[in-house]
Amino acid sequence: VCGGSLPHYAPAVLGVDLERCRVERPDEYFALEIGTDKDYLATQISFRLNLHGPSEVVQTACSSGLVAIVRAVQMLRLGLCDYVVCGGGSFSPDEAVRKVGGMIWSEDGICRPFAEGANGTVNSDGAGLLVLTSLAAAEARGQRVYATVRGAATNNDGARKAGYSAPSLEGQVEVIRAAFADAGIPVAGGAGADYIEAHGTGTKLGDPLEVQALTQAFGVEREVALGSVKGNVGHLNTAAGVPGTMKAALMLFHGRKVPTLHARHPSRLIDWDKTSLRLMDSAGDWHGSVAAVSSLGIGGTNAHVVLGAPPTRSKIGPRAPRAWRRDALPPTLFGA
Template sequence: MRLSTVKQALFALQQLRARSREPIAIVGLACRLPGKANDVESLWQLLAKGVDAISEVPPDRWDLNELYDPAVKPGKVITRHGGFLDDISSFDAHFFGISPREALAMDPQQRLLLEVTWEALENAAIPPDSLKATDTGVYAATGMPDYARRHFWSSDSRLIDAYSGTGTFSSVAAGRISYVLGLNGPAMVIDTACSSSLVAAHLACNALRRRECPLALVGAANLLVSPEPTIFYSQMKTMALDGRCKTFDDRADGYVRGEGCGVLVLKRLSDAEAAGDRIHALIVGSAVNQDGRSNGLTSPNGLAQQAVIRQALQNADREATEVGYVEAHGTGTPLGDPIEVEALKAVYGNNASTALGSIKTNVGHLEPAAGIAGLLKVILMLQRGEIPPHLHLQELNRRISLAGTGISIPTTLTPRPDLA
C-alpha cells in the first residue's frame, strides 16, 4: 500500500470522526409555558423575576370540589394546583389546512405542537414552505392521552368518528407535523416518561450527524385535560400537597404537574454557519441510559445518573470542570433530590463554582416536556449571562450536603458573565 493511500485513509477517518462529533446548532426556538410565557422573551422575564406560575386547577379541567381531598383516598386528588396554560381550546384549523371536524377530534397537544413548531420556524427565519419535500426530521413527545380518554371512553360511542384515531393516537403527533409541512425525513414520537423531550433531542442530534436529515424539529407538549393521571399520582404519593416543587428544600414532599410546549430547530453547525443563521446555543454532546435495577421501578439510581453524565461529557469532549451550571431534574421529592445531588457531587463536586437550579420551581413538572423546558431556560440564561433564582428554597434538605464542594443554588438573579 502506498504512503499516499494511507494518508488519504487517515484523513478520511479524521473527517468521519469530526462529522460524528460536529456540534449541533439551535437556530430556532419557541414555547408556551405557564405564567403567560407564550414566547421566549416572556419566559426569560418570568424566570429572571422569580415568578411562581402555579395556580389552582381551572374549572374547565376538572371539578375540584368533587375530586379534591388532602388525604389519599380512592378517586381523589391531593392537590388543588398545577401549572396551566391560559387557552388550550383555540386553534386556527384553516391556517393549517385542517377541517373544523378533524380539528375537533385532534388532541390539543397535537394542535399545540403544530402552532409552536410554526413559531419556532419563524424564530429561525426559515419559511415553512421552503422545507417541503426535504428530509427534515421531526422528533416529538406528548403527554398522557387525556383527550383520547375523554373521546373513546365517552358514554356516547356515536361521538367516535373517522378522525378519532388520527386525532388522538400519540404516534400521529410527529407525523402530522411532517404531513402539514410536507416533510420527508424521519418522524417519530418518543416516550421515555420525564426524559422524553431530551431523548428526542439526543436522537435528532445523532440523526443530523449521520446525515439522515439536514434539519430537525424537536418538540414536546403536555396538557392536563382530565383528572385520572393526577388521581394516579396522588395514589403514588408523589404530589406536593401545597402544589409547589420545593426542589432541594427540607420541606420537599413531591412535585406539581404542569402544562406547556417547547420546540427547537436544529442544524449541523457547519450548515447553520453557511446559511448565516442566528445560533442561540450549541449542543456538543449528549447521552442516554437507564436506571436498570434500583430500589423500585420508579426509584432513581444514583450510579446510573453519574454514568450518563460522564458519558455525555465524554461525547462532548469536555471536562467536568468546564461546567458552570447544571439544570437539574429536581422533582422536589424527598428521595429523588438527595440521590440526584449525590450524583452531581460525584461528577462536579470538585469544581470551583457550579450553580444548580430547576425550572420546575417556577412552572411545575411538565413531564414529557420537562426536559425541553429546562433546556430553553439554559439557552436563555447563557445568552444573558445570568442565572435565574431557584424558588422555594428555605432550608436545604437535611439529606443533602454541599459542604466542601463548589456547588451552589442561587436564590436571586445572579450575574455569571463567564457562562455567556
Template structure:
C-alpha cells in the same frame, strides 16, 4: 481518536419555541423563569380531587395558534404545533431555505393524547359506543404530535416520537443530534410536548404519593431541593428547538443560541419508579454526555437539574451533582417555575439552558429557601437570577423505568 470523530460537525440551536405554564412564548417564559415566577394555581379541571392545583398553560388560543385544524388535535399536539411554528420563525428557516426532504422532526412525550382518551372513555361509558369520536385514535396516539408538526410545516424528512417518560424531551434532542451528525438531516425540529393535567393522571400520581399536597399555597408548592419539598406539581406545555449544523447556520448568517455538544443516556435497571439511591445510572449518562461533548466537568458553569421537588429524587441528584462537579458549580431547577411537564420537561429545560448560555443569566430555583440536612452543600441559585458567563452547561432528565438522559450545551 479517528479522523471521522475529530471532524464531526458542530450542531447549534438556531430557533426556540415554547408554550409553558409561565408564558405562551419563549420570551415570556424566559422572563418569568428569570423572575422566579411560579405558574402553579388552583385548576378547575381538578376541582374536588385530592390535589386540585397544577401548573397549567393559561390563555392559549388553540385556533389562533394552530388554525381551524385545532379542533382535530389533542392539546398535546396543539402545544407542539404552536411551539414548532414559533421555533421555525425564530430560526428564520422556511421552504425557501431548506430542502424539506432533509428536515426531520423528533418529539418526545411521556403519555400522549391523554385528554382525548379520558374524554372518549367517559363518552362511551355514559352514552355508548356510537358516541365515541371516530378520530379518537389519530388524535391521541403518541406519534401524532410529531406527525402533525411535519404535516403543518410540509416536512418530508424522518419524523419520530420518542417516549422515555420524563426524559423524553432530552432523548429527542439526543436523537436529533445523531441525525445531524450522521448527515441524515440538514435541520431537525426537536423537543417535547405534554398535556396530562387531567383528572385521571393527577389522581394516579396522587395515589402514588408523587404530588405535592401544599394546596394552601399552590404557587409555593414546587420547591426543588428545598427542605420543605413534598412532591411535584403537574405541568403541561411544549418546547421545540431548531437544530442545524453550525456551518450551514453561519452560511445564512445565523450564529445560534448555543451549541448542542453532547448527549448521554442510560438505564438504572433498579426500580419502576424510584431512582437508584446511588445514582449509578444517572452518573453514567452524565459522564457519557460530557465525554461525547468533549467537555471537562471542571469547565461546566451550570447544571439545570431534573429536580422535581420530590424528597428522594432531589437528594439523589444533589449527591450526583456534588460527586461529579463538586460544590462550586451553579445549579438551578426551573421546575420551581413550570412544575413538572413530564415528557416536555427535558426540552423546556434544555431551551432555558440554551438561553442561559446565550444571555449569561441563570434563572433562580423558584421557592427554594433552605436545603435539608440530607443534601450536600451544592450552589443552588435562588432568590434572584444570577448574571454570569455560562460557557458550558448541562441539562439532566430522569424518568420512570430508570430512564436517564443528559445533554451538554456550550456557547456558540
C-alpha cells in the same frame, strides 16, 4: 430544506379520555384519537409542515423530551439531515393539581426543587419545540444561535436500584460522564459545567440522590450553580427536558442567571457541606460558558446534554426581518 428531508422527533403527549368519547360520541372517536393520541403527534407536525424525513415519537416517560434532543443531535452528526425539529408536549385535561400524600406529588401544590419544605412535584401542561442544525449551516444562513450542543448521551439504570420506579445513583453518574466524554470536556477537576439544569422534581428521595450523583460525577473542586425549571413551571412529564434545555440555552445566550422559584432555603435533607453545588436563587449577570441538562425517566432511561455558549452575535450578524410563511423554516434555536 423547506418541505424537504427534515426529521422530527417528539415525545408522547398524554391523551384525553378516549374511552369516554368512544361511549358518548362514537362518531367523533377516530378524529379525536388521531388528533390527540401520542402515536400521531410527530406525524401530525410532519403533515402540516410538509416534512419528508423520519417522523418519530420518543417514549421514555419523564426523560422523553431530552432523549428526543439527543436523538436529533445523533441524526445531525450522522449527516442524515440538515435540520431537526424536536421537542414535546404534555397535556392532561382531566387532571387537576395532584395532592397525594406519600407519593411524588406535592401536598400543597408547590414544587420546591432542592429546597427546604419540599414535599413533591406539581403536574403541569405545556409544549415546546427546538430546531437543531449544524453550527456551520446556522452561521452561513445568518440564523440566530442560542447555544451549541457539545455532548449528549442516554442510558438505562437496568436493575441497579431499589425498584423499577426508583432512581439510580450509578445510572445518573454514568450518563453524565458519557455526555461529557462525548463533549470532550473533563467532567471532574474543575473543568466541567458552570451550571446544571437538574431533573429536580422537589421529591424527598429524588433530589438528594440527584445531588449525590452530580457531586460524584463533577467532584468538589469548583463551585457549580444548580437549578431546576420545575420550581417555575412545574413538571411537564414527558416534555420536562424541553423547558429545561430552553432555560439553559437562554442563560448562555443572554449571559443572565435565572433563579429557581421556591428554593430560597436549601433542603436540610441534602448535605451541602459535602458538595460544591450551589442553588441559583437570584437573577443577575452570568458569565458561564458550559451548561448541562439532566432528565430522568421512570423505568430508568436517563439523558444528559452538554450545552456551550453560542458564537458572538457579531460573528453571525443581525437577522433580517421576514414574514412567516407556512413553508419557511423557523429561526434556529441552537446548532449541534
